[in-house]
Amino acid sequence: MGSSYFRKLSLWLLDVICVVLSFWHATSIKALGPILSSTGSATGLTIITLVFLVTFFNFITHVNRGFMKRNATQEFGLVFLYNVYLVLGVALVMLAVKPDVSPSRTVVMLFFGIDVVVMCALRALSKLATRLVFGRESVRYHVLMIAEPTCREFVQKRFKTGSTYNVAGWLDLSGDFVQGKVGEKTIACRLESIPQHLAGKRIDDVFVAAPNATEDQVARLVDSAERLSASCHVQVVLPDPDIQGAHLDSFGEIPTVTYSSTGSKFYRYVGKRLFDILFSLAVIVVAFIPSLILSLVIYLQTKGSPFYTQSRVGLDGKHFDLLKFRSMVADANDVKKYLSAEQLREWETERKVENDPRVTKVGRILRKTSLDEFPQFINVFKGDMSVVGPRPIVDEELVNYGDRLSEFLSCKPGITGWWQVVARNDATYATGKRQELELYYVRHQSAQMDWSIIKRTVSAVFYGTGK
Known part of the structure; x- marks a missing residue:
């Protein structure tokens, strides 16, 4: 009992420190000048409100229950929602009390952004410190x-x-x-x-x-x-809980897990493109210098261009040039020179080969970590592809989709997708499983499903499970 109460008190104190520091920083950013000016009484009232809300959430709603069990993604989701509640709580108190001066909307939004970052960082550090101090096994x-x-x-x-x-x-x-x-x-x-x-x-x-x-x-x-x-x-x-906006619900007063029929049309046609632009631009900027270094390494090993382009079929059957870091020898298109008769048959059916002899040493590392796909963010920024979607294919693969081809081509191809994270090499055209998975994504694509695929892809890159 005492140990449990001490943990709750420690987390409460950590949250109080986070909100006070974040609000102080939000009101102290001088670069925004007069727009952030507020009286000491308004600042004091806001801090008192935040401390009260933190106390309520910690001891009444137990928002921090299972603190040590949550992974980084779950922690971010909880912290984000936690701060939404804090901002709404402050807004309601200000509306009810109606002080002469209230924090500006800019201050509140700055507080929200700063507190999400600060709270996530301090929580991660506190978990690390707890494991170091008490030992991993004891916690x-x-x-x-x-x-x-x-x-x-x-x-x-x-x-x-x-x-x-x-x-x-x-x-x-x-x-x-x-x-x-x-x-x-x-x-x-x-x-x-x-x-x-x-x-x-x-x-x-x-x-x-x-x-x-x-x-x-x-x-x-x-x-x-x-x-x-x-x-x-x-x-x-259950079917994968990340698809079709799965949520706990009731149907005819019977508890259910409900899957919506389709994702949001607004997300498909507007939100997804906006996300693609912002996400790909961020990756291109961050990866620019590392990409230059990697390009030099590839050039020195293959004596060819560090980039590889190939015509692929995109949205509505339109062709585009897919970009990749070169992971094979410069004359890899001469398949008969490198592949055995059995490998050639596999190549003609699946357009990929296990233990491909054309792959270079650095290419194996690139494929293992999926880093060979990074230049495709340029394709995403241009609009040829999406971050998430079916795998871009060549003309020879179109026949595998038969009378469902038009449905398959109704969606932009993606750098990563449902087939890659669910089965990849275990689902082939020959068995029909690959087509099934790709078409499944086309029918059920949503923001929630895309986020799940991105998380699984990051995990695959981090643990080097790509092929």
Whole structure:
């Protein structure tokens, strides 16, 4: 109890420091001159309001619950929403009190931007400091994994422990019984007896992967987790939750996860292009110097142009020149010179080859990290492509889409896409899986789906899982 309250108090103090510092900086930016001028009373009232709101959110709504469990993306989302609430709260108080002088809208917007950055940075540093001071193992959450035998391999592959979780043990679920090992202790008991058998063991969370369990069995597992003073997380088998704006809802008063039929038309035709321009421009500016260095390295190894262009089919069947960093030898178009008969057959069908002998040493690194795709941001800025979309193809691949070709060509190709992050080399034209995934994106593209694809792509680049 004392430890839990201390953590809440520490996070409250951290949030108070963030909002006070951010508001002070917002009102102290001299470059904006008189536009930020406000009286001391208005500043004092705003700070008091912010401290009150921070206290309310920390101790009443528990906005910081699960602080150490959140990854960077989740933390940013929470901090962003947190600051939206803070700004709305300040606006409502000012509207109700009606002081003679209120902070200008510029100050409020500056506070919002500064506080999001400051809060994210300080939270990341506090997590790092906590792990360094107390040790990574001591601050990890101990998770008891309960899974049906058929689900265990899938969960082991997908569940990322990272620096947040420590798997305390695995129990196989079979009807009303579980068996397995937790630490050095062997467990074999009924569901309701789990707490007695784990008395004295530290269990912070219980994860349940049991799609075939009955409602009563899941309820008993939840109850057992409660008696262990642990949170219980029950896996729900659903289509990807990032597609079609999935959200918790009710339908005819029955709880559901609802998937909207299509994404926003405004996003497809306006928002997406605006995002493409801003995002590609930012990447081009940031990557300019590193790209020059990389171009020199490629030139020295291949003795050819560091860039490779190829005609690809774009929106509505229009052709454009796709840009890439060269990852192959200069005469790579002479496929018969480098590929075996078997590789040639694979090339003619899929337009790619496993362990391609034409790929250079630096090219392997570029492909592994997907850095060979970076020049395509120029294609995005020009309007030939989008950041997210189906993979741009050559004329020879059009036949694979048959009577669905016009639907496929109704969407701009992208640097990354649904096929790449879901299956990539595991989904081919021969099986029809690649076409299915590409067309799935075309039908269901949305801001939420695009953001999910970008996050997965960044993860693939960071961990070097590209091919």
